[in-house]
Amino acid sequence: MKQPICITFAGVPGSGKTPITNFLSTKIDFPIFNNDAIRSEVIENYGFLDEKVHLKIRNERLLEIMEQGKSFILDASIDRVWFEKKNLMKKFNYKVFIISLDLGENLIKKGYKNKNYTSFLEDFDTLFTDHKKFLEHFSDEVNLHITDLEYKNRLKLSFEAVNEFLKNN
Structure with a gap:
């Protein structure tokens, strides 16, 4: 059985993760x-x-997906929680593909x-500082960095990089 895959993101809120997520989901199912x-x-x-309720529901549902060994796209920023999420991915034997939106303040x-x-x-x-610290x-764990220069082509670039990753895994 193939190892499950999680595609996820680093980047400040509002940096463009969700459009990439939706595009990739339709392309790779x-x-x-x-x-x-x-x-x-x-x-x-x-x-x-209610942040406690939010975290409880989020963690329960994420755990349910991972216990089933399903590949999925995690549409969230891992900047502040990567150490915790990384350990969870290891526990359930996931391969991870990280797309980092490394955009400038102005954009x-x-x-x-x-x-x-x-x-x-x-x-x-x-x-912004949290993303820099990440x-x-x-x-070195990021698979694809997207900067201001690539931003308009982020969907295509993300798909090409993810598709290549999937072919090799």
């Missing part, structure tokens, strides 16, 4: 595990974000304004 969808579910059910802030992500602007410096420690 992997299900999507979307952290934001669970967050929305909790808000809709409780009328506010990200422009995207925030275009998408009306004003709440992220308040925490931007922390989020790269300092784990850059």
Whole structure:
């Protein structure tokens, strides 16, 4: 039996992970595990974000997928939780493909304004620093780095890199 695969992302919130996720899912037929969808579910059910409930549901559902050995796309940023997620991937014998969106401040802030992500602007410096720290420690584990120069071609580049990875694994 082939080793299961998890495709995941590093990058600040709003950097373009979800469009890549949706594109890849249609191309390679992997299900999507979307952290934001669970967050929305909790808000809709409780009328506010109960972070403890969100984390409980997220962790239970992620564990269920991994226990079944299903390949999937983790539509979430691993910047602040990679050490924990990496250990979980090892425990369940997953191969991991990481796409890192290494974008400049101006491009990200422009995207925030275009998408009306004003709440992220308040925490931007922390989020941006968290991504830099992730790269300092784990850059060698990233399979694909996307910068400002490649951003407009991110879907195609991601698919090509993932497709090559899948052929070899």
